Amino acid sequence: MELNYVKSDATGEEMYYGKHSSGLGVYIIPKKDYSKTYAIFGTKYGSVDSKFVVPGEKELTDVPDGIAHYLEHKMFDQPDGSNVFDKFSKYGGNANAFTSFNMTAYLFSATANVEENLETLMDYVQSPYFTEESVQKEQGIIGQEIRMYDDNGNWKLFFNLLNCLYQKQPVKKEIAGTVESISHITADYLYKCYNTFYNLSNMSIVVVGNVDPTGIAKIIENGVKKNEPFDEEIKKVYPEEPKEIAKSYAEQNMSVASPLFMIGFKDTDTGYGGERLLKKWIEINILLRMLFGKSSALYKDLYEKGLINNTFSFEYTMQPSYGYSSVDGESRDPKAVYDAVIAEIEKTREKGLSKETFERIKKVIWGNYIRSLNDVEDYACTFLQMLFMDIDYFNFIDAYNSVTFEDLQKRFDEHFVKERSALSVVNPS
Amino acid sequence: MDGLKINSNINLYYIPMTKLKTTTIGIYIHRELKEDEVSKNAVLPYVLKRGCKLCPDSAKIAEYLENLYGASFGASVLKRGDDQIIYFGFETISDKYAPNGEKLAGSVAKLMMSVIFEPTAFEDDIIGQEKKNAKDRIMAAMNDKRQYATIRCAEEMCAGDRFALRALGTSEGVDAVTADGLKAHYENIITSSAIDIYVCGDADINALSEEIKKYTDKIVFEEANIPKSKLFESKGAVKNVTDHMDVVQGKLCMGFKTGISAGSPDYTALTVMNSVYGAGAHSKLFNNVREKLSLCYYASSNLVKDKGIMFVNAGIEFKNFQKAYDEILAQLETVKNGEISELEFTSSINAVINELESYRDDQHLMQMFCLGQKIAGTNYSIDELKEKTSKVTIEDIKNVAAKTELDTVYFLAGKEEE
Known part of the structure; x- marks a missing residue:
């Protein structure tokens, strides 16, 4: 496998990357003098992908909700009956995995025996072994994971908001599925999903740490078990999502101390990835800070009135197929916060955005980018998530530099629309 | 580690970490955890954060930080054993990454000193807002059920002791705070507390030391x-406590006495014992309570370093209380009996060493490591602790496990279980 090399003058970061003939993307970011190395091996397959057409087949495959996450759990079982955690533990590696809406990833961090840990990672992710008995056994564990989230006010708040914003988009469904949906998962279903989405042409591996890139690339190359890339793309089938939101308000009672709120704005400028998507992400992040950040007039007003406290925060979440901004916190009066947010947006629409504030806040985005390169874990995870959206996080600076004040004004008008906003509230029971 | 002594109370420590792209400053003001001031200490950092001579209000502080490429500034209260710590943390990208050659670390330090030594926000309306926020934080402890179970277990286990007090104070205590009272308290603690300042990253520590002295030279310290x-x-006897809440999953927290202090020569063996028993996917709790019996998603143990306490946490079906309880104790017995496989033993030693080594890549963890040593009265380097860890034997693990005794069993159950 041929490795390409890039270096960024702005950050001093270096990267080696290549594509293996199996289709596997390989990205190695050396971090001089670091103690820890972090490797993440991921597939572009998450909880939203439960309807798809396997390459070479004609019929649609429809699997139970929660299967991507279930599959992630079952990957830790080995054909010889052992648990893969044991192998990592022996080498002092700290292994884990996660499933999100759009990806599943297997990872480890280690301060010694990086080679052995990496070999283990390559090996087990390519060694599925499911039996009806082992699949059955997991129901109890995942059932308790689902239960744990059922008692989490912020989690429910978030999904209730997604159910306001989206009518059909499967992102509104819980990642782990439900106790009912997972009861239909079988070993056959798991193999079907595995054989589709864990084809190496749908996967990438990112290694960040104090490593020798050539040596690491060799281990990855030697670790490839099946070199049969798909000729065609895996067709993922998603329902058509209307621009309109499903509903503007949701509430639930739970055992929380004071009301929790989350306000969302549905993004309808979707359907693309790459630098264009990253640019949008930067624009909306700047706007969110300008409108709701700690130096904003709205923050000061709400804070001094006691309508928000230090838990107040905001975020923009992006994917090629969907996106939304969210503003959340604790408040004795969530509706008053929502009204103030909408009023601030209307006011800003009338009087316009401040160019001076834009220039200042834009600096924050750059600082946050530099900061995100510090921790091997955050860096590798962010890099892979972005990669799956066709974004080159290494060259963040290109998208960053292209953002202008005019772009921001357009984005503001297009994104912050009252009709596409919703409020989710969790009240104390 | 040796620091620069600013005066009798203030120590400044520098940990160069230039491989990272940030510079972090942490200020730790140590106070004895006690009822008559715990709530004042819980409100104070949030009031100091509201304004200082350099930046008169929150919005000005925010703008100041935004201009420094989004440097961060946080304040909170911590509890380490019977030590209540008022904490301020700052982080900025290091000067060499400033696009226009700005002196970011120096500017952050300037804000830090003004916040600590020149606060201006002791006004009734601000105090009122921060008292409300402090009470929100106390109440919000119940939102995270797992953490709440541990807090409640500690309260019950240590009832009557200082350690039973929460770092966030009490609602009644916060109610009693006044602007004048808090200002007087501030003036008292700034001159009568041990204060540690840690700087990690890339900084001119001697220049910073001189800057700090400009402020402190004017003050008389006790x-x-x-x-x-x-x-x-x-x-005495094992204490059993059950609370009821509107929850669907039960949260079990079991408190154990370890009898081993952080300064004890046996402490390293205790960390390995904890690893064998319940800290990680190689541990007995994970492999038996979760993997073998499928009773839970998480079951783990952790140490309260300075108190000689170990907690075990698990999230379970209400009806599985007894099963989980029995298995958690049965697994402790296996450790006490030295029934530890070669794999469990090696994995645990490696896990502890891996954790120690990974502190070197994280400025906040590095500060916590150094601060933890200081609080415990020890002065080990990471390498020394790694060396000590590698020498722990199964016999050592058996010996420390033998001292471990169950003290309190706390269960957070559902309303219907009443």
Whole structure:
């Protein structure tokens, strides 16, 4: 496998990357003098992908909700009956995995025996072994994971908001599925999903740490078990999502101390990835800070009135197929916060955005980018998530530099629309 | 580690970490955890954060930080054993990454000093807002059920001891705070507390030391030391406590006395014992309570370093209480009997070493490591602790496990279970 090399003058970061003939993307970011190395091996397959057409087949495959996450759990079982955690533990590696809406990833961090840990990672992710008995056994564990989230006010708040914003988009469904949906998962279903989405042409591996890139690339190359890339793309089938939101308000009672709120704005400028998507992400992040950040007039007003406290925060979440901004916190009066947010947006629409504030806040985005390169874990995870959206996080600076004040004004008008906003509230029971 | 002594109370420590792209400053003001001031200490950092001579209000502080490429500034209260710590943390990208050659670390330090030594926000309306926020934080402890179960277990286990107090104080205590009272309290603690300042990253520490002295030279200090923590002692029979809440999953927290202080030569063996028993996917709790019996998603143990306490946490079906309880104790028995496989043993030693080594890549963890050593009265380097860890034997693990005794069993159950 041929490795390409890039270096960024702005950050001093270096990267080696290549594509293996199996289709596997390989990205190695050396971090001089670091103690820890972090490797993440991921597939572009998450909880939203439960309807798809396997390459070479004609019929649609429809699997139970929660299967991507279930599959992630079952990957830790080995054909010889052992648990893969044991192998990592022996080498002092700290292994884990996660499933999100759009990806599943297997990872480890280690301060010694990086080679052995990496070999283990390559090996087990390519060694599925499911039996009806082992699949059955997991129901109890995942059932308790689902239960744990059922008692989490912020989690429910978030999904209730997604159910306001989206009518059909499967992102509104819980990642782990439900106790009912997972009861239909079988070993056959798991193999079907595995054989589709864990084809190496749908996967990438990112290694960040104090490593020798050539040596690491060799281990990855030697670790490839099946070199049969798909000729065609895996067709993922998603329902058509209307621009309109499903509903503007949701509430639930739970055992929380004071009301929790989350306000969302549905993004309808979707359907693309790459630098264009990253640019949008930067624009909306700047706007969110300008409108709701700690130096904003709205923050000061709400804070001094006691309508928000230090838990107040905001975020923009992006994917090629969907996106939304969210503003959340604790408040004795969530509706008053929502009204103030909408009023601030209307006011800003009338009087316009401040160019001076834009220039200042834009600096924050750059600082946050530099900061995100510090921790091997955050860096590798962010890099892979972005990669799956066709974004080159290494060259963040290109998208960053292209953002202008005019772009921001357009984005503001297009994104912050009252009709596409919703409020989710969790009240104390 | 040796620091630069600013005066009798203030120590400044520099940990160069230039491989990272940030520079972090942490200020730790140590106070003895006690009822008559715990709530004042819980409100104070949030009031200091509201304004200082350099930046008169929150919005100005935010703008100042935004201009420094989004440097961060946080304040909170921590509890380490019987030590209540008022904490301020700052982080900025290091000067060499400033696009226009700005002196970011120096500017952050300037804000830090103004916040600590020149606060201006002791006004009734601000105090009122921060009292409300402090009470929100106290109440919000119930939102995270797993953490709440541990807090409640500690309260019950240590009832009557200082350690039972929460770092966030009490609602009644917060109610009693006044602007004048808090200002007087501030003036008292700034001159009568041990204060540690840690700088990690890339900074000119001698210049910073001189800057700090410009502020402190004008103040008369009353010599103070870091509060000592008392080792937990059992009060007799095992205590069983159940609370009821509107929840669908039960949260079990079991508190154990370890009898081993952080300064004890046996402490390293205790960390390995904890790893064998319940800290990680190689541990007995994970492999038996979760993997073998499928009773839970998480079951783990952790140490309260300065108190000689170990907690075990698990999230379970209400009806599985007894099964989980029995298995958690049965697994402890296997450790006490030295029934530890070669794999469990090696994995645990490696896990502890891996954790120690990984501190070197994280400025906040590095500060916590150094601060933890200081509070415990030890002065080990990471390498020394790694070396000590590698020498722990199964016999050592058996010996420390033998001292471990169950003290309190706390269960957070559903409303229907009443």
